[in-house]
Amino acid sequence: MTISKDLIRGHTDTIILNILNQGDSYGYQVSKSIRILSQQQYELNEATLYTAFRRLEKSGDVVSYWGDETQGARRKYYKITATGQQNLAVALQDWEFAKDIINRLITDTIAKGDVS
Amino acid sequence: MTISKDLIRGHTDTIILNILNQGDSYGYQVSKSIRILSQQQYELNEATLYTAFRRLEKSGDVVSYWGDETQGARRKYYKITATGQQNLAVALQDWEFAKDIINRLITDTIAKGDVS
DNA sequence: CAAATTACTATGGTTGTCAAAGTAATTTGT
DNA sequence: ACAAATTACTTTGACAACCATAGTAATTTG
Numbered sequence: 556m557t558i559s560k561d562l563i564r565g566h567t568d569t570i571i572l573n574i575l576n577q578g579d580s581y582g583y584q585v586s587k588s589i590r591i592l593s594q595q596q597y598e599l600n601e602a603t604l605y606t607a608f609r610r611l612e613k614s615g616d617v618v619s620y621w622g623d624e625t626q627g628a629r630r631k632y633y634k635i636t637a638t639g640q641q642n643l644a645v646a647l648q649d650w651e652f653a654k655d656i657i658n659r660l661i662t663d664t665i666a667k668g669d670v671s
Numbered sequence: 672m673t674i675s676k677d678l679i680r681g682h683t684d685t686i687i688l689n690i691l692n693q694g695d696s697y698g699y700q701v702s703k704s705i706r707i708l709s710q711q712q713y714e715l716n717e718a719t720l721y722t723a724f725r726r727l728e729k730s731g732d733v734v735s736y737w738g739d740e741t742q743g744a745r746r747k748y749y750k751i752t753a754t755g756q757q758n759l760a761v762a763l764q765d766w767e768f769a770k771d772i773i774n775r776l777i778t779d780t781i782a783k784g785d786v787s
Numbered sequence: 788c789a790a791a792t793t794a795c796t797a798t799g800g801t802t803g804t805c806a807a808a809g810t811a812a813t814t815t816g817t
Numbered sequence: 818a819c820a821a822a823t824t825a826c827t828t829t830g831a832c833a834a835c836c837a838t839a840g841t842a843a844t845t846t847g
Binding site for chain 2: 558559560561562563564565566569570573574577588589591592593594596597646647649650652653654656657659660661662663664665
């Protein structure tokens with residue numbers, strides 16, 4: 556919602572993997588989880604969410620299966636794979652690394668000795 | 672270089688504004704400053720840099736002028752405007768805000784009471 | 788005197804995201 | 818009982834930022 560769109564770009568897959576890492580889930584539920592985790596500050600567009608699911612499935616980070624709901628709407632569940640868990644761990648490290656670099660780039664000044 | 676592309680997306684304008692906030696500069700120099708500030712971890716593509724300059728000029732965040740080099744290649748200098756300085760300040764706040772939310776989204780778990 | 792560096796520009800393509808609309812079932816409010 | 822809201826998934830078309838590549842042109846280095 557309030558958060559600048561481009562700042563969160565590229566985190567979608569990681570966000571989804573983090574949620575699925577806590578248990579299988581489906582689109583609508585993931586969507587709600589994101590709202591809760593962000594404390595109502597961020598809402599993922601549906602199209603973006605389902606696009607991400609397809610991307611993650613293609614890359615082998617998640618697998619899907621239809622739930623056997625006897626009542627209520629049908630639900631497609633997603634499950635994180637071992638590959639997905641590995642990639643989640645890598646993404647978390649990448650984020651720690653990126654944070655430092657971005658902080659330097661947008662707040663630091665260039666020392667005089669640095670000029671080439 | 673090493674930093675994941677999508678993680679830095681959306682920061683380009685802020686990075687440039689931060690550098691110009693320390694004094695007028697031109698494309699090639701800004702490019703080098705970015706390399707130095709990121710400690711060789713990030714290199715901005717030339718096309719991206721000049722696209723950003725055009726975008727920033729259009730939005731009124733920077734103004735440009737040709738340098739009066741008597742020797743050496745011609746240089747187009749960019750200067751941050753008052754608007755640009757205001758937007759830089761806003762972008763820095765947005766980043767602090769975004770960092771928190773992203774951290775929650777990719778590392779936190781959902782408490783049981785949160786489930787709706 | 789060729790190769791590397793400095794410096795800017797233009798073209799075409801990829802990718803992630805979004806708005807909008809559609810389908811369809813269930814649940815809630817009156 | 819029936820409309821409205823909610824749950825749940827999908828498709829289409831568009832956009833914006835970014836990138837690879839190539840080009841122009843001057844200067845500096847080996």
